[in-house]
Amino acid sequence: MIVRRVNVNKETRQSILKKVISENNIENQSELIKCLEKENVRTTQSTISRDMRELNIIKSHNSSGRSYYRILDDYTSTEKKLTDEERLKNVIRETGVSLVQIEFINVLTVLPGNGQLLGVLIDSFRQSFSEIVACVAGDDTILILSKSKEDAEIVNDYFKQFVPEKK
Template sequence: MDNLNKTERQNALAKIINQQPIATQDELLTALKAAGIEATQATISRDIREMRVVKAQDANGQLRYAIFRADTESQMERLATAIREVGLGITRVQFINVIRTLPSNGNLLAAIIDDIKFPQVVGTVAGHDTIVIISPDEEAAEWFNDQYQHAFSL
């Protein structure tokens, strides 16, 4: 299985992530190797980005990789639900919004925001419990802040 194409490798990655509690790239590389698949750290990092893999808490409260998927909810409904469930607050500073989340939920909420592709959002940077949302100007940042406040109050 050494010469897998990208699609086959990413399918194997998805299967491992869905079946095993994988929390780090090293664990993922080890699981791939055990399955007979050789890959580099750089390749795995690229696959993780392309596949929209995020870290999320499982039912036991343990951090693990999960593949971000949109489901039957509309994207805006999903965002509003996530904001109410894991959002703690938002602060706007000029053209930047900073969202505080429950621990281990920054990446998940940022993935939802990124997936919607708001024209008012140039990009996001997510950490353990904080997301920085960069807008093209102050007006766009104010719009995003208003949307967050509205979703939080629903």
């Protein structure tokens, strides 16, 4: 049997992506791309990454500690489009683990698999937040760089209101 893969428009692709994420516990993008292929959707990893950012798809963990993708509070089902700052706050609230200031650097730790998404959101947000010079994001750690210790304190004060407090 030959399965024909079809390039679909963005709206259709994102709709199928949301359906696949909602119905399956998908652990990585390779697995996600395979699931999309089963739905006759051909796409690239970079397109999936962009779609995941736009749809507020994050990595979460179940009770056994396994990670999987999910749609963050299903904000995409509303008509309201979130700003980058609102998306940033929501993702930090959902995935934030800790925030530590070291001189002119803030180290934000998040649940594994969410660092890159937050890095992109911080990069978008820093256009209007002059105390952030740059950020470097890994899998679960983001370094937020400032020009001075004082600027880093402003950044720390802003971000710590969204990082859940340890009990």
